[in-house]
Amino acid sequence: MARTISEIKRTMTDAFMADPYIREQYGLMEGSTFEGSFSVVSIESIIFYIIASCCYVMESLFDHHRTEVDEKISRAVVASVPWYYKIARQFQYGDALVFDDATSQYRYPVIDESKQLVRYVAVRDRGTSIQILASADKDGIPSPLSNDVLVAFKQYLNRVKIAGVVLNVRSLPADNLQIDVTVKIDPLIISTSGIRITDGVRSVETAINNYLRSITYGGTFNKTKLVDAIQGVEGVADVVLNDCLYKAAHDAEYRVVAGNDYTAAGGSFCAVGLSNSIKYVV
Secondary structure (H helix, E strand, O other): OOOOHHHHHHHHHHHHHHOHHHHHHHOOOOOOOHHHHOOOOOHHHHHHHHHHHHHHHHHHHHHHHHHHHHHHHHHOOOOOHHHHHHHHHOOOOOOOOEEEOOOOEEEOOOOOHHHOOOOEEEEEEOOOOEEEEEEEEEOOEEEOOOHHHHHHHHHHHHHHOOOOOOEEEEOOOOEEEEEEEEEEEOOOOEOOOOOEOOOOOOHHHHHHHHHHHHOOOOOEEEHHHHHHHHHOOOOEEEEEEEEEEEEOOOOOOOEEOOOOEEEOOOOOEEEOOHHHHEEEEO
């Protein structure tokens, strides 16, 4: 934001009065002010005013230029992964799009967040195409879009996307995980059946489920972080993680997670059979 002429002039006169050589040549005392030492119509004051006025004009022009650039940037479409994430979240089920001549883009005439059913989005650049995973929300957990909503969502994306870009849009159930783990416990806190003695909660299972829910939609399951989550439970002395198996919606059977990481095909994770796959030892 451009400074006022008075502010610019004040900056210059303060520096002028602070210069020891200037004070010596003008015979000015320490602490003297410009206004108290020079008349408004003095040559010094007039020169500073002219320079300040020129600076003000330049700063105002720069401000105007910045505003024009910002406006052009806001209208420009940068088809990046974050951009596709943004437009996917803006989908409104049941509303028609209108074409905005000013921006040459489709948009909704009225924003209605109650109609924005897509709550979870993961965008992956596959090189020759863009993959978009999307889910609704059910009790704070990702849930697949209904077929009607998914059809409308795909049509919406085909309208707003960049021409020529191939989109692969999916909405799938969470990938199932079977976690085979041996947990050494303190029997004073956790029973051998995995129940916390004070309140009856299965604290290890809760920690596992909380970790899986904390993974960003479209993110990666990490065995090390899973072990850390279990070890953070009160009463857990040690953890031995055996096999972790996964099954995506399109898989017929479970497969072993190779390596330390696994990225869900469906975007999220759901642990199954924990009461049978966790072994508690003292």
